[in-house]
Amino acid sequence: MVTPETDNPPPFDQPSPSPPGAELTPDDEMEALMEEYRLEGDVRKATRDHVVYEMARERAKAEVEAKRYAADIAALAACSRNLTSFLNEETAEASYDVADLLPAEGNFTLVAAKKTGKTSTTIELVRAYADGSPFLGRFEITGGPQHVGMWDYEMGDPQLREWLRRAGIRNTDRVHLLPLRGQHLSLRTPATREWAAGWLRDRRVGLWLLDPAHRAMTGFTTQGDPNTAAQEFTETLEQIKREAGVRNIGLPVHTGLSGEHARGASRWGEWPDAIWKLKKDENGRRTLSAEGRDVDLAETTVQRDAETRRLSVSAFDNAGSAYQGPSDVDRLCMWLDAHPDDHPSKRRVAEILNVSQEKAATILETAEDAGRIVVRPGPRRSQRAWLPEHVEAEAEAAQPRQMEL
CATH class of the missing domain: 1.10.10.10 (Winged helix-like DNA-binding domain superfamily/Winged helix DNA-binding domain)
Structure with a gap:
């Protein structure tokens, strides 16, 4: 009869297991040492493979980053020249995109307290750009009719539709709306930035309005210094502006308790080329002023026509004196x-x-x-x-x- 031990004999190339408590022979010690070396070799190989993998991963990441920023680097190279070349370049375009209010290719903030007429003023600017007519009946849009991208975060569709219909915009096909009340859109994500640039580029937008700024900053708000969030947000806008070929960006901004300065970050006073300030006194009289790079408009009274509900300023208005209403020429142009x-x-x-x-x-x-x-x-x-x-x-x-x- 065959015993169980003989049924499954140990492989010929492995030593027979030693019974518990038995002393190891020299051959057993050699086998244990060889097993230890084999395990160490596997670890070294695995470590080497992991290092190779990580190096390949970093190299691929660097190539992706290089492709992503290739356009930025090319743009920087194109901008670089010495002063002689820079001064010899001819300026074939106007110095202002909105006469006296906004330098060419400039950005602006419209700073106003709540219920001052900020949205009405913004819609007046939309109409001026789309139709190529003077803003507030006075400030020429030097580039003529242009496409406008209006991202509105505040108004519901019915009210926005009524206000825009009441504005009497003729070239309605030049105004491109994105009503965002109740929607979530953060320009901080790369995918959204790419989509926004494509949206603006496909519509050939010249003026991009985001009303109001603090709602458009979704995703940029931090618990730290608000200036950091505002700086990151405005730099993102500049990047999208360049990629999409947008000419001007406008940000309506709410004021703080004083009613004089933009609420939140002081960065709002550093980023724009022009700061437009809209105020309303205790008598309901509105004034507009502007300051910035080559921009200096003293407080000028903004008049609202009761029949057309249109806003205008007089070419000869002085807000410091008693307001006499729009001039006869202004009234005629508003009616026309x-x-x-x-x-x-x-x-x-x-x-x-x-x-x-x-x-x-x-x-x-x-x-x-x-x-x-x-x-x-x-x-x-x-x-x-x-x-x-x-x-x-x-x-x-x-x-x-x-x-x-």
């Missing part, structure tokens, strides 16, 4: 802007402004000399008043459309 299909004669202007025909003739002459209106022949040898942008719009509409191949 609100009625783009109506081009009144001298008699009709007299009725609109409630003045004599002699006074109406003087107003028309003054407005024409200042370049505010264009006087064109009308029916029965009459002379009709047009806004310059209305003349341009009619000329564009009269051009035959090219057939699509």
